[in-house]
Amino acid sequence: MTFIPVRSVTTPRTRVAPGEAPLTADRCEDVANVLKGLADPIRLLLFSHITAHPNPVCVCDIPDAGVSQPTVSHHLRKLRDTGLVDCERRGTWVYYWATPLGVACVPFLSRLAGDR
Numbered sequence: 001m002t003f004i005p006v007r008s009v010t011t012p013r014t015r016v017a018p019g020e021a022p023l024t025a026d027r028c029e030d031v032a033n034v035l036k037g038l039a040d041p042i043r044l045l046l047f048s049h050i051t052a053h054p055n056p057v058c059v060c061d062i063p064d065a066g067v068s069q070p071t072v073s074h075h076l077r078k079l080r081d082t083g084l085v086d087c088e089r090r091g092t093w094v095y096y097w098a099t100p101l102g103v104a105c106v107p108f109l110s111r112l113a114g115d116r
Contacts (some may be wrong), residue, residue, distance in 0.1 A: 002008055022104035037078055037079060037083075038084070040078075042072075044109075046076060047098075048109075049062055050096050051102060056097040057096050058095050059093060059096065076096065083102075085098055098115070
């Protein structure tokens with residue numbers, strides 16, 4: 001298993017902006033659901049590939065994730081259920097793209113992974 005290096009614990013913390021209230025219980029539930037949707041290495045890999053492209057990505061162009069096709073379909077379904085991606089059938093193929101919520105998560109994931 002490969003671990004993604006996380007920023008040093010000595011990195012200054014980002015706090016809630018002045019005048020901004022802490023999350024409500026309902027918002028915490030929403031955020032937790034998004035994090036659960038991304039809390040799987042296969043889903044994160046699929047999500048990363050989809051968000052790396054400006055145009056919808058055909059499921060046939062998604063690289064081998066090391067799991068079976070039904071498992072890939074299951075993980076794509078979880079990403080859709082979470083609201084991070086959406087899809088459309090075009091003939092026999094399904095095309096995926098990041099939703100506005102998914103796009104908003106990309107900078108957070110990049111920072112978490114240590115990308116600048």
